[in-house]
Amino acid sequence: MPTQLDALKRLSLVVADTGDLTAIQRYRPQDATTNPSLILKAFELPDYQPLIDEELAAIRAEGGDRLAQAEHAVDRLAVAMGSEIAGVVPGRVSTEVAAKLSFDTQASIRKAHELIELYERRGVSRDRVLIKLASTWEGIRAAEVLKREGIQCNLTLLFSEAQAQACFDAGVFLVSPFVGRVTDWYQQATGQDFTPETDPGVQFVRSVCQRVRQGGFDTVVMGASFRHTGQVLALAGCPRLTISPALLEELADSDDEVARGVVMEGASGQRPAPLSEPEFRWGHNQDAMATEKLAEGIRRFAEDQDKLEALIADRLATR
Numbered sequence: 001m002p003t004q005l006d007a008l009k010r011l012s013l014v015v016a017d018t019g020d021l022t023a024i025q026r027y028r029p030q031d032a033t034t035n036p037s038l039i040l041k042a043f044e045l046p047d048y049q050p051l052i053d054e055e056l057a058a059i060r061a062e063g064g065d066r067l068a069q070a071e072h073a074v075d076r077l078a079v080a081m082g083s084e085i086a087g088v089v090p091g092r093v094s095t096e097v098a099a100k101l102s103f104d105t106q107a108s109i110r111k112a113h114e115l116i117e118l119y120e121r122r123g124v125s126r127d128r129v130l131i132k133l134a135s136t137w138e139g140i141r142a143a144e145v146l147k148r149e150g151i152q153c154n155l156t157l158l159f160s161e162a163q164a165q166a167c168f169d170a171g172v173f174l175v176s177p178f179v180g181r182v183t184d185w186y187q188q189a190t191g192q193d194f195t196p197e198t199d200p201g202v203q204f205v206r207s208v209c210q211r212v213r214q215g216g217f218d219t220v221v222m223g224a225s226f227r228h229t230g231q232v233l234a235l236a237g238c239p240r241l242t243i244s245p246a247l248l249e250e251l252a253d254s255d256d257e258v259a260r261g262v263v264m265e266g267a268s269g270q271r272p273a274p275l276s277e278p279e280f281r282w283g284h285n286q287d288a289m290a291t292e293k294l295a296e297g298i299r300r301f302a303e304d305q306d307k308l309e310a311l312i313a314d315r316l317a318t319r
């Protein structure tokens with residue numbers, strides 16, 4: 001009897017939302033995604049300690065200011081961990097540009113170049129990597145430039161139709177509309193609980209998929225930020241789903257039926273006119289949930305980046 005995870009893999013490409021090598025090896029996803037919060041968790045995993053010690057020793061030997069060393073070390077460790085993951089998954093690894101660069105197009109491009117160079121030094125080609133950028137106007141513009149250079153991007157922290165449309169207009173490779181954080185906002189705002197079919201996060205991702213289908217866009221949609229397996233299963237058929245190890249385990253332990261919740265096939269219609277910057281900013285501004293969750297998400301990732309840099313600085317000073 002196939003498990004729900006096996007059945008889901010027949011309808012969607014499953015991505016592991018973790019940096020935990022043991023979990024990735026167990027559930028055999030196609031791709032893996034990371035972010036500063038996940039790297040912070042992975043920093044304490046035993047599997048990575050030899051790698052971390054090796055990287056920190058090399059950085060310490062280079063000398064220089066401790067704070068600058070720590071900031072550089074975050075990139076090196078993210079790439080070192082990503083390279084280990086790339087040795088396990090057959091597809092791509094997503095690696096995040098620092099959240100504090102979310103409103104700086106040129107700095108985001110430079111950081112993407114640095115990350116790709118670090119990957120290539122480790123023998124991981126750029127076609128195995130997705131650069132993660134926040135779905136700000138500046139992040140989308142950076143992704144547009146990087147695509148022309150053969151560097152594909154994953155636009156994350158996506159909460160509004162305006163963000164989605166601007167990503168499609170730019171021809172970005174992949175977008176990650178968030179499910180759980182959308183639903184969290186509506187639960188807090190309304191005091192309601194939702195079924196998988198009435199779930200605002202599920203409905204949002206379905207609308208993004210519909211926009212892709214109707215416009216005939218090439219951008220891949222990857223549902224992200226799931227709170228429970230009901231949300232995951234309601235989006236079966238979405239091109240990609242990035243799922244935490246805890247939810248992967250629940251799916252692997254169940255043999256209940258999985259029904260398609262998203263249909264991507266079908267004739268496309270006329271594409272809408274591309275959004276201008278003022279149209280993008282106004283459209284996003286009109287969605288209170290999206291405005292709040294994007295800002296909050298950037299702040300949270302930046303805070304975890306700061307925590308990681310502090311941990312690294314401490315290790316550099318004491319070992």
